[in-house]
Amino acid sequence: MLHAGLDLSRNRVDVRALADEGELVDEFSAPADEDGLVHLYRRIARRGEPVRCVVESMPRSRDGRGTDRHTTRVRLRIRVCAMLVLLTCLGGLAACGENADQREARRTVTRFYEALKRRDAETACRLVSPALADAIVRASGEGGKPCVAALQLVFRRVSRSSNPHLFDSAPNAVAAAIDGNRATVVLRRGLRRGHVSLRRVSDRWQITGSADLP
Numbered sequence: 001m002l003h004a005g006l007d008l009s010r011n012r013v014d015v016r017a018l019a020d021e022g023e024l025v026d027e028f029s030a031p032a033d034e035d036g037l038v039h040l041y042r043r044i045a046r047r048g049e050p051v052r053c054v055v056e057s058m059p060r061s062r063d064g065r066g067t068d069r070h071t072t073r074v075r076l077r078i079r080v081c082a083m084l085v086l087l088t089c090l091g092g093l094a095a096c097g098e099n100a101d102q103r104e105a106r107r108t109v110t111r112f113y114e115a116l117k118r119r120d121a122e123t124a125c126r127l128v129s130p131a132l133a134d135a136i137v138r139a140s141g142e143g144g145k146p147c148v149a150a151l152q153l154v155f156r157r158v159s160r161s162s163n164p165h166l167f168d169s170a171p172n173a174v175a176a177a178i179d180g181n182r183a184t185v186v187l188r189r190g191l192r193r194g195h196v197s198l199r200r201v202s203d204r205w206q207i208t209g210s211a212d213l214p
Contacts, residue, residue: 101200102176105183108205109196113170121151128207129199 002025007014017026028043108127115123125133125147133147140154158166171189173196181200186193197209 099178101178101183105176105178105185105198105205106173108198109173109185109187109207110170112207113173116167117170119152119155119167121148121155124151129201132206132208 003018003020005016005018011031013030015026015028015030016024019025026043030043112124112127115121115127128136128147137143137145137147137150140150145153155167158164169189171187171194173185174188175186177184183198183200183205185196185198187196196207198205199208200206
């Protein structure tokens, strides 16, 4: 894990990157604009490690009389830049340089939500553990039925509801962390984030938790 501290001002981002042991591995500055964020992304991503970011920004400064010298537009620009820096760290860097296990864990979660979107009950049920399949069936109100049959009924019920597109918006699986035979995948839907737990069974990953519907 790489720990990046980012100090965001009006014109630049100062970056200090530390290893888990606290060793300073990189220190640089980048302009607080689109080109600068691309430079930041590429410079840290080339290390091929997941990244945890902390962003500090000063949204205002004051002159000698204590009056605010920043306009609303400048303050908004700083906040937008801070958000973009965070999204750069959380959304892309952890996926750069990922290994085969991380990729396959992310793909498993992506396939699950794509199966829900296609109303493919068989694929969705195959990607989750038996215990989670039972929990999904009970939560859907179709307890006692096999997972595939229960999900098919759920899909039909949703299609006739006031929200027939419930499963159409799938989150993005943006990063994965592996711990032996277990994995955690980070999901992002807009500015909302969540996590899905997985377990390796034989040569594939199964979703074991937090795979809510949708």
